[in-house]
Amino acid sequence: xxxxxxxxxxxxLRLGHRIxxxxxxxxxLALAARALGAEGIFIQGDLDExxxxxxxxxxxxxxxxxxIEFVTDWQDMIRVWKEAGDSVVHLxxxxxxxxxxxxxxxxxxxxxxxxxxxxxxxxxxxxxxDLNLAVTGQPHSEISAVxxxxxxxxxxxxxxxxxxxxxxxxxPSPRGKVLLRRARDEKTETK
Amino acid sequence: xxxxxxxxxxxxLRLGHRIxxxxxxxxxLALAARALGAEGIFIQGDLDExxxxxxxxxxxxxxxxxxIEFVTDWQDMIRVWKEAGDSVVHLxxxxxxxxxxxxxxxxxxxxxxxxxxxxxxxxxxxxxxDLNLAVTGQPHSEISAVxxxxxxxxxxxxxxxxxxxxxxxxxPSPRGKVLLRRARDEKTETK
Numbered sequence: 001x002x003x004x005x006x007x008x009x010x011x012x013l014r015l016g017h018r019i020x021x022x023x024x025x026x027x028x029l030a031l032a033a034r035a036l037g038a039e040g041i042f043i044q045g046d047l048d049e050x051x052x053x054x055x056x057x058x059x060x061x062x063x064x065x066x067x068i069e070f071v072t073d074w075q076d077m078i079r080v081w082k083e084a085g086d087s088v089v090h091l092x093x094x095x096x097x098x099x100x101x102x103x104x105x106x107x108x109x110x111x112x113x114x115x116x117x118x119x120x121x122x123x124x125x126x127x128x129x130d131l132n133l134a135v136t137g138q139p140h141s142e143i144s145a146v147x148x149x150x151x152x153x154x155x156x157x158x159x160x161x162x163x164x165x166x167x168x169x170x171x172p173s174p175r176g177k178v179l180l181r182r183a184r185d186e187k188t189e190t191k
Numbered sequence: 192x193x194x195x196x197x198x199x200x201x202x203x204l205r206l207g208h209r210i211x212x213x214x215x216x217x218x219x220l221a222l223a224a225r226a227l228g229a230e231g232i233f234i235q236g237d238l239d240e241x242x243x244x245x246x247x248x249x250x251x252x253x254x255x256x257x258x259i260e261f262v263t264d265w266q267d268m269i270r271v272w273k274e275a276g277d278s279v280v281h282l283x284x285x286x287x288x289x290x291x292x293x294x295x296x297x298x299x300x301x302x303x304x305x306x307x308x309x310x311x312x313x314x315x316x317x318x319x320x321d322l323n324l325a326v327t328g329q330p331h332s333e334i335s336a337v338x339x340x341x342x343x344x345x346x347x348x349x350x351x352x353x354x355x356x357x358x359x360x361x362x363p364s365p366r367g368k369v370l371l372r373r374a375r376d377e378k379t380e381t382k
Contacts (some may be wrong), residue, residue, distance in 0.1 A: 021215065022215070024212065024213070024215065024216050025215050025216060025219060028216060028219075028331065028332035028334060028335070029332075031329075031330060031331040031332055032331040032332045032334070032335035034329070034331070035327045035329035035330070035331040035335070036327070036331075036335070058330055062329055062330060092368075093361055094361055094363070094364055094367065094368040094369065094370075095363060095364065095365075096363050096364070096365055097350065097363060099347060099350055123367075126366050126367055126368075127366065129366075131365075132364070132365060132366055132367075134361070134363060135350070136226045136227070136349075136350055136352070137360065137361035137363060138222075138225070138226035138253055138352075138354070138361075139222060139226070139249055139253060140219065140222040140223040140225070140226040140227075141219035141220075141222055141223045141334050141338075143219060143223070143332050143334040143335055143338075144219070144223035144226070144227070144334055144335065144337075144338035146335075147332075147334075147335035147338050147339055148338055148339060148342050151339050151342065151343075152342075156290060158327075159288065159290055159326070159327055161327070161329075163329070169328065170284055170285055170325070170328035170329075172285070172286065172287045172288060172325060172328060173285055173286065173287070173323070174286075174287055174322075174323060175317050175318065175320075175323055176285065176314075176317055176323075177283075177285040177317075178285065179285075
């Protein structure tokens with residue numbers, strides 16, 4: 001992602017997505033990943049066109065090139081990724097403290113495939129990953145884990161990202177909503 | 192929360208919870224808040240006993256005193272909070288960059304009520320809050336926003352929290368799952 005200096009590109013691999021149970025959680029994950037500088041998300045599990053549409057709608061309105069793709073053979077994908085010299089990091093509460101490894105990940109400069117799953121991640125993910133890292137050893141949320149990981153990886157620079165070709169941008173406001181429509185740069189809503 | 196030095200106590204106020212649509216997202220929010228050092232969560236919207244049970248089950252197994260409460264008159268609650276001299280921070284993509292205010296929030300040392308909502312937050316929240324702060328001006332996730340806010344507020348110290356009276360604790364592992372049952376300190380599962 002341009003605007004982040006020269007840190008590694010991050011792609012998310014979300015394992016075990018189920019349409020009914022996970023739609024909103026996976027949508028939040030994709031949007032957080034996009035907002036915080038990741039390049040895209042691969043989703044394994046149910047093919048969920050409604051999820052894809054939700055995320056693409058956000059990209060159309062808010063800009064950038066975030067990618068969302070559904071994958072089936074995720075283990076093969078990890079192998080291809082590793083053969084290309086890229087890193088594979090699995091975020092799991094059972095892993096090593098991520099804060100001790102984040103500088104190493106940043107220094108590598110290879111692309112990072114960041115694997116997250118739901119409750120039951122297949123053991124192959126633990127074996128195939130270069131690093132199994134924990135954002136606390138407590139049960140919480142893959143959305144939280146990915147967000148903190150990206151914020152630390154990019155050292156806050158991701159908060160200043162500007163996305164290409166947005167229809168809308170927010171004008172930061174102390175009290176209310178100020179939304180600018182980029183085509184004409186007019187205020188569309190103020191409250 | 193003990194173990195965090197002397198920073199402000201944080202409580203989350205989640206507005207507009209709906210049972211069917213939000214159960215998993217609000218569960219993730221509560222668990223992330225707990226794992227990252229918040230004291231508890233107030234939930235306004237549908238009374239959701241299943242959500243309460245899910246969160247309490249985690250607390251029983253993983254320890255600590257995290258509170259989950261349902262509230263109805265949230266505006267009155269905010270007023271009482273402010274009258275007591277505590278801070279009210281509303282996290283919204285329309286707000287001012289949180290990273291410029293986080294040191295101020297930390298210095299205040301008063302308790303912080305951290306308001307988050309779904310898509311449509313009533314305008315009263317913007318008016319009643321002492322600060323409307325954005326974790327990026329992009330649409331993403333209240334789980335992500337709260338997580339990054341807490342990580343920055345507590346400056347990473349929250350990653351080393353130890354919760355009181357857990358049944359289980361994770362032993363960090365480079366490759367697999369090592370779970371210790373605290374009563375007898377025996378390994379229950381290794382993979």
